[in-house]
Amino acid sequence: MAKEKTSYVCNECGASSPRWLGKCPGCGAWNTLVESAPEPAGGGKNRLGSAFTALAPAAAVQALSAIEAVDVARxxxxxxxxxxxxxxxxxxxxxxxxxxxxxxxxxxxxxxxxxxxxxxxxxxxxxxxxxxxxxxxxxxxxxxxxxxxxxxxxxxxxxxxxxxxxxxxxxxxxxxxxxxxxxxxxxxxxxxxxxxxxxxxxxxxxxxxxxxxxxxxxxxxxxxxxxxxxxxxxxxxxxxxxxxxxxxxxxxxxxxxxxxxxxxxxxxxxxxxxxxxxxxxxxxxNPSAIFLSQHAQPVPGSCVLVTLEGTRPMLVEIQALVDSGGISPRRLSVGLERDRLAMLLAVLHQHAGVATGDQDVFVNAVGGVRISEPAADLAVLLAITSSLRGKALPKGFIAFGEVGLAGEIRPAPRGQERLREAAKLGFSVAVVPKANAPKKSDKAFEGLTIHAVERVDEAMALVRGLD
The missing domain is CATH 3.40.50.300 (P-loop containing nucleotide triphosphate hydrolases)
Known part of the structure; x- marks a missing residue:
């Protein structure tokens, strides 16, 4: 039997060619032609059955409310x-x-x-x-x-x-x-x-x-x-x-x-x-234990963050090191977005009066975890100022909250669950956005002193008062 010829299909426009070309003859895009399975003779059948088969059997048209929702077995x-x-x-x-x-x-x-x-x-x-x-x-x-x-x-x-x-x-x-x-x-x-x-x-x-x-x-x-x-x-x-x-x-x-x-x-x-x-x-x-460094005493440049991964709140230590830089100061972050770090440093200078323009700033999330949510902003800024001042944050201190370009501190999703996780693990002081502060007393927060803040300068002044 003669060998079936393959065709090459463009990923951009779907045009086909009998041979590979560097440039698509249909849309002119480069390097978009990929080999595709040939269409067999005889009604489109091959050894694996129909070339195009639906993943679910055909059914009559029904209203969504008439379809029974059944939980999948696991x-x-x-x-x-x-x-x-x-x-x-x-x-x-x-x-x-x-x-x-x-x-x-x-x-x-x-x-x-x-x-x-x-x-x-x-x-x-x-x-x-x-x-x-x-x-x-x-x-x-x-x-x-x-x-x-x-x-x-x-x-x-x-x-x-x-x-x-x-x-x-x-x-x-x-x-x-x-x-x-x-x-x-x-x-x-x-x-x-x-x-x-x-x-x-x-x-x-x-x-x-x-x-x-x-x-x-x-x-x-x-x-x-x-x-x-x-x-x-x-x-x-x-x-x-x-x-x-x-x-x-x-x-x-x-x-x-x-x-x-x-x-x-x-x-x-x-x-x-x-x-x-x-x-x-x-x-x-208990993954929070592996993302927290075991310091006998609090050290400068360290702040614990309550982050949310899916449905699980976890405590992660954010470490920052601020050192005198040269002509071109470096901004390096591991586990956090580098561009967001540069933005936070600008907010810190503009709205809290803390200048780091001539300093090298290094930020690291302990344990190799990658944090992408903006609720880490406040903890990052507090860790940076702690390293710059050379003074450690209080023992049992946690923080979370998103920082905006205007210096405001925005709430983080599911803040109550984050606070409960911190209280369960024995933390005693929390700095959180005002919207995340509990409206009434809760036994789950016993032993945890919660400070609600609205702006970056307010959070910096509060931390200085806790020294």
């Missing part, structure tokens, strides 16, 4: 922190994409989760679990399981990278949960491009997603990341899956963070904290 993974990020567990027919740096622990965590699911009755009754490895051999997976202390595991392992064989195995085994490690190693015979190319990743992920929706098998795709920390492959990969998780953390540290960037079955920006041990990844039930 299967706990045996890893409470992973279940928190997923929204309660694995959803039947759901597709999860998890990405992270090499060696950060993606395969380790998923192997532990599959073993727990295999030992649970619901998953075992529905067909068990399947681990498809495209980067290691079965012996290497078994060696890792032995290092993790997993003995007598009945998790089925398949070392394969061809999409057609993987789907045939899924159809034969009918597992409840399957892990594909990784999607960048899988290839389809329909395309001539190498595994990991844009076309291969897109086509393979689309077929696996369609299989998950039609069969009810939950599929977890492991994805590589680029040097910028983004998931490798086409952006459509993140759109077609139900949940996108990012594995974060320094490989030199024992702590790992899993953050939900997208979740159709739960809250986004939820975070799970793990500690890497000799027996694999273990969930950390």
């Amino acid at each position: 299967s706990p993974t045996g890893q409470p922190e992973l279940d928190r990020v997923l929204g309660g567990g694995i959803v039947e027919g759901g597709v999860v994409l998890i990405g992270g740096d090499p060696g950060i622990g993606k395969s380790t965590l998923l192997l532990q989760a599959l073993d727990s699911l295999q030992r649970s009755a619901p998953a075992a009754e529905r067909g068990g679990t399947l681990y498809v490895t495209g980067e290691e051999s079965g012996a290497q997976v078994a060696l890792r399981a032995r290092r993790l202390g997993i003995t007598g595991s009945q998790v089925a392992v398949l070392a394969e990278i061809q999409l057609e064989k993987i789907i045939a195995t899924l159809a034969e085994q009918k597992p409840a949960v399957a892990v594909i490690d990784s999607i960048q190693t899988v290839y389809s015979d329909q395309l001539t491009s190498a595994p990991g190319s844009v076309a291969q990743v897109r086509e393979c992920a689309a077929h696996l997603t369609r299989w998950a929706k039609s069969s009810g098998c939950a599929i977890v795709l492991v994805g590589h990341v680029t040097k910028d920390g983004q998931l490798a492959g086409p952006r459509v990969l993140e759109h077609m899956v139900d949940t996108v998780l990012y594995f974060e953390g320094d490989t030199h540290s024992s702590f790992r963070l899993i953050r939900a960037i997208k979740n159709r079955f739960g809250a986004v920006n939820e975070i799970g904290v793990f500690a890497m041990t000799e027996k694999g990844l273990k969930g950390v039930s």
